[in-house]
Amino acid sequence: MTRLAAALALRLYGAALVLLPRAVRDRFAADMRATVRARLHDASRAGVPSVAALLARELLDLAVASARARRGVRHVPDTAGWQKRHLAVSAMLQDLRYAFRLLRRQPGFTAVAVVTLALGIGATTAVFTVVDGVLLRPLPYADPDRLLLLLNGRNGRLSTSFSPPDFRDAAASGPFAAAAAFAASSVNLTGEGEPQRLQMADVTGAFFTVLGLQPREGRAIDEADVAAKRRVVVISDGLWRRLFGARAGIVGRALRLDGRPYEVIGIAPPGLTLPGTPDVWLPLVFTPENLSDKQRGAHYVGAIARLKDGVAIDQANAAMGIVADRLARAFPNTNQGRQFLATRLQERIVRGVRPALLVLLGAATLVLLIACLNVANLLLARAGARSREVAVRAAVGAARARLIAQFLVESLALGALGTAAGIAVAWAATRALVALAPAGIPRIDDVAIDVRALAFAAIVAAATSVLFGLVPALTTTAAAFSRAIGHAGRGSVGASGTRARRVLVTCEMALAVVLLVGAGLLVRSFERLSAVDPGFSADHVLTFHIALPEAKYPTAAAVRQMVTTVVQRVGALPGVARAAAVFGLPLDSDFSASSSFTRTGEADSADAPSAGFRVVSPDYFAALHIPLRAGRLLDERDDEAAAEVVVINEEAARRYWPGRNPVGQQINVSVRLVTGAGTGLKTIVGVVGDVKFGGLDLTAPPEIYLPYPQQPVDSLTIAMRTADDPLAAAPMARAAIASLDPELPLSDVRTMESLVGRSIAERRFTMLLLASFAAVAVLLAAIGVYGVLAYLVTRRTQEIGVRLAMGATPADVVQLFLREGAVLAGIGLAAGLAGALAAGRALGSLVFGVTTTDPATFAGVAIAMALTALAASYIPARRAARVDPMDALRTD
């Protein structure tokens, strides 16, 4: 315990060293830490209070010395002002020593208060740390405020993908100092142990310039690399560590990517995570064909740009708007109604997680507030017992301000202990949060308690100490000063103290109700979401990605042959019922494509229907249990030589062939995923059930399924239905594929169930966190109710004795106090439910399938809270009923 306190004190002191002038800090910080470590070590032999006292003294000294050094003052002028400050400081130190002594004498009270504060401060600091790391901290790029992500929208829907010619024109619209395009994909690495799949980003020459990043070693990809089509690669810091153990001399060596040698020219700095988390960056080369106007419909590159100095984001949007209008007139088929917009990269990155994080921060703050109210309550109870001491001190001439100051020093001492414990809680909680957080929260891996978090905790602690200390300080001293000393005889704080405690407990109840309603709404949302039918059956399905490198599989025929063989081999493994290849697996964000198409007799236009684009081998629907609704499924006969066919889903049928039978209709799909794909009109042969694609909470998009032989894509997912545990089949599948091509890696080996789980992991995380906050809040509120009633019982022992002596039954007495509890609970509940109605709006985007005013949730919370309050009141009420009337009447 002392060791922990000393360690925390050292961290705090280390953080406070920022106060020093820079020159002194740079020169002496390490040595000062060593000195303070030694002092703390010596002080820790005398226990926690000495450590705290030493820390307080050292922090004060550091602040004074720093201020003096900054002003360049060499001598302390020995003036009256100095004397006065000196007296005030020594009085405060005296108060502090007294406070610690009091706390040590009441270990039970101290423990409860410190634990309560630690929970509040710890939870708030942990959540703040995450919010700070994810939302607030600037991206690790140069001047991140001027760094933009370009968006491309049509019919009000914004996407991050541009076609190369659209990107070129938007980038040249004027407001940007530089702009770069990128495309994320993956690539096979061979020749470095086991073959493996790497995340890859193709980037244009200005990419690193736009971000303002220098590689940690070597150089970045530049325009010359792109112009000369050099086979060069920048590798990520992570890959450098993973593959080469962070060895020096990696720059200059070759890596085999998709069977071709690439020269490593640089190692990226660790913070570079764009787009996604690539392992390698390669030059993105646009061919004249890529940039031709015919390709304006092929949206596949992301775009970032850096604003010129002095240009506002609105001006950039206006300039791009002019370009977009010109393109819309020139190329109405692809660009009519298309807009180009810019948004700050940081805002875009955190957009998805902002609401949940802010709600959690709000919830943690409520927990902290409840903790403060609880400690204020405890202090009030204790102050009651000390009113005689206060009265005596007032009578012998202590100023009220001085007494209030003493109470505040006491609460600061308590706050300091609570903060120390709270930082320990925050440290553990932050690590737990980072470990438990679902993948997909940006930058979560870098989140750790740091100086900013400690500063936050310190500010929060100081504010809360004043908050929970002020009420008892004011009430107790008011009592002492308003009444003559003799009347304080019964050791009570009287009516004002009791009223204050009732108000505090009511507030606690109300806040706990707000949290409980929020948690309840999220729990119900999660229930609803878990019950959503994804449209396929996820159990017993294993999936993994493969990608056939072009160097080894140069033709569509070779790709088709290999994929067909893989599907056959995997499908023939023991325990595997069905196997299929799919491009566009549901709930897998890595693969997706969509395309516009035209129906028979329709010309291509801006309003052409569009649908998700899936390529599947015949057994796909059987493997995932996707039901057939009309017509037939795809089968072996639909090969490259046969007539081109497609299957659509019900949503597509409903939306694009309303009231008609789509089977037998023909469509013309504009996008080709691969060369060698069929280009003719495609006949719809069947309709299958809808499948959730983007997430369980989203409606299923319209979809078109194309037969694999007619669209032989080289990067796809294999899905297999197994009889037993699907993961157990993974080694067999790996061996089967290695026997076909030992250089072909399997990546993202996952069960379909884990994909479903991952798609709701973020909601699950938010829900669990909010539920635990609510649990702590309810517990604290219950302790509060119990505390007030127990106190009332003690205060009214005499009255109870009289009642019992006059013939009241113990049941009457129990009822009397339960009624007290019920009144508190009732008011708290009413206020809390009203508060929850108002606060519910913050949950807007986080609930699913319930409204934020869901009556069942509100009713459930009201009942649960009422029962909790009654249970908390019952224990002191029982004790009141067992009072011996004779004893009671004899008490003072």
Next chain:
Amino acid sequence: MTDARPFLPLSPQQFHILLALVDGERHGYGIIRDVEARTRRAVRLGTGTLYTALARLEALALVQESSRRPAAGDDERRKYYRLTPLGRAVLQAETERLDALVRLARRKGVAAGARPAWARTK
């Protein structure tokens, strides 16, 4: 050698720090403990005060970091400090200045109390 007089007077903290280094090199905590022991805990240097003063003394070239490596088992992060010849001369000059002052006061009949002068403000 540089004249010591422009460096006078020293602040009490500076005087105590230089004094602590007269009989050898010390690390930061060593200085603090020496001053506390010598003044029977009447002068207790805070770490911040010590190092801002050390920074100043180092800038004035009265003190320098010693090249001495800590003994085995000692905290390796600690630095040791020692007096420069100039520092020794300044300490000498300050002592003479104070001595002269005290002699002046004595001659006027002002007697020293039971507690040392630097402890009075406590």
